[in-house]
Amino acid sequence: MSIRRIQIDLNRRNRAGQTPAPYFGPTPRVGERVVAFEPEDGVALDAAVAEVDIERCRVVLDIDWDSLRDDVAPQAELFVLGMTGSCSQFVVTTPSTPMSRGSGERVALRLSDLLPSSVAIR
Numbered sequence: 001m002s003i004r005r006i007q008i009d010l011n012r013r014n015r016a017g018q019t020p021a022p023y024f025g026p027t028p029r030v031g032e033r034v035v036a037f038e039p040e041d042g043v044a045l046d047a048a049v050a051e052v053d054i055e056r057c058r059v060v061l062d063i064d065w066d067s068l069r070d071d072v073a074p075q076a077e078l079f080v081l082g083m084t085g086s087c088s089q090f091v092v093t094t095p096s097t098p099m100s101r102g103s104g105e106r107v108a109l110r111l112s113d114l115l116p117s118s119v120a121i122r
Helices: none
Strands: 005-007 019-022 033-038 043-053 058-070 077-083 087-094 105-110
Touching: 005 019, 033 058
Parallel strands: 005 033
Antiparallel strands: 019 058, 033 043, 043 058, 077 087, 087 105
8 A cells, every 4th residue: 555645835834833734535544654745846755644624624744854855756646636525536647757846747637537438427
């Protein structure tokens, strides 16, 4: 099982020095280890989920700032844009080079584009 990746803004912190961020997909668990990443600067950091706000689909992360490194994203990675009980849209990032300095192409797809026509979407 791969570790969850959560996109962050390096400049956002709460009063306790933690980093708030939205999440997509299944609800993270408090204490879950994640990779926080910031595509604009092409960096990744190790983090742990400190709080979860299910109503707003947001988490608060404890970031290990000493783990800062270049982010090398997999060749094809799906980021869920919206959730209303089930995924309705994805953004696929397909970098031609490692994800550094915002390289790569982002393409929006509907869930129906990814599934065979025999699968019903509700």
